Amino acid sequence: MGAKAIVDPKEPAIFDIRNLWAYYGEKPAIREVTVKIPEKKVTAVMGPSGCGKTTFIRCLNRLHELTPGARVEGEIYLKGENILDLDPVLVRRRVGMVFQRPNPFPTMTIYDNVLAGYKLLGIRLRREEADRIVEEALRKAALWEEVKDSLHKRGTYLSGGQQQRLCIARALAINPEVLLMDEPTSALDPKSTAKIEELVVELKRSVTIVIVTHNIAQAGRVSDYTAFFYLGELVEFGPTSQVFTVPRDPRTEDFLKGKFG
Numbered sequence: 001m002g003a004k005a006i007v008d009p010k011e012p013a014i015f016d017i018r019n020l021w022a023y024y025g026e027k028p029a030i031r032e033v034t035v036k037i038p039e040k041k042v043t044a045v046m047g048p049s050g051c052g053k054t055t056f057i058r059c060l061n062r063l064h065e066l067t068p069g070a071r072v073e074g075e076i077y078l079k080g081e082n083i084l085d086l087d088p089v090l091v092r093r094r095v096g097m098v099f100q101r102p103n104p105f106p107t108m109t110i111y112d113n114v115l116a117g118y119k120l121l122g123i124r125l126r127r128e129e130a131d132r133i134v135e136e137a138l139r140k141a142a143l144w145e146e147v148k149d150s151l152h153k154r155g156t157y158l159s160g161g162q163q164q165r166l167c168i169a170r171a172l173a174i175n176p177e178v179l180l181m182d183e184p185t186s187a188l189d190p191k192s193t194a195k196i197e198e199l200v201v202e203l204k205r206s207v208t209i210v211i212v213t214h215n216i217a218q219a220g221r222v223s224d225y226t227a228f229f230y231l232g233e234l235v236e237f238g239p240t241s242q243v244f245t246v247p248r249d250p251r252t253e254d255f256l257k258g259k260f261g
């Protein structure tokens with residue numbers, strides 16, 4: 001194993017990850033990852049298919065361990081607290097997630113979808129407070145103007161791109177510190193993709209974003225930092241401008257040139 005090209009961010013780190021290993025049964029999918037993720041920045045997670053991108057971000061909100069036979073070793077400090085020692089439900093409240101395919105709850109209205117996190121946590125809200133949270137979250141997700149007159153229609157009545165923004169609103173409604181996004185535009189058309197990309201850049205004022213993407217151009221457009229994985233190892237981490245123009249690891253360079261397909 002050669003020296004890894006890991007550059008510490010100059011900004012304060014929200015996650016300080018040390019010697020992280022993630023397994024499916026006996027097979028490691030993430031190997032000895034040590035990295036700091038900067039706060040209120042967008043970090044893109046890239047690498048060839050099957051290199052562990054999804055597994056890595058699922059470790060950051062304790063979803064990985066929900067897969068039967070899966071386990072995690074190492075330390076993942078979120079603002080100084082090792083999340084592996086915390087209640088997973090509280091971790092997921094602080095670290096929200098948006099998935100590849102928009103997955104609003106099909107039987108719920110737009111309004112109730114936004115508040116679903118509170119329902120799951122058993123938190124009851126007064127009507128005015130609920131209204132305020134719904135409006136704020138939909139505004140943050142750049143969806144308010146499009147849905148303010150149809151809040152009591154089902155979430156599935158929206159277009160794919162709108163449904164994905166609804167899922168972002170649902171994740172933001174509980175005020176997470178970090179938003180994990182797993183290829184959030186892979187199921188969307190170019191116009192909806194552009195909207196989500198704009199939103200990602202806007203959101204980093206208030207939340208740290210870690211986004212898995214296959215799309216090199218997208219990572220270039222939205223991210224401040226890039227983490228490049230190869231066969232479960234983090235082989236390079238640094239400012240996107242540097243990783244894209246002068247990659248330090250030949251495997252990153254090959255990937256950026258399209259050699260891995």
Ligand SMILES: Nc1ncnc2c1ncn2[C@@H]1O[C@H](COP(=O)(O)OP(=O)(O)OP(=O)(O)O)[C@@H](O)[C@H]1O
Binds near residue numbers: 029047051055056067
């Ligand atoms: N539920 C599972 N059980 C067993 N192995 C798994 C499981 N999920 C993923 N893996 C394996 O772990 C490795 C990493 O997978 P992961 O999905 O994290 O990669 P990825 O980089 O996100 O891939 P892709 O770009 O194709 O989505 C792969 O070898 C994959 O086959």
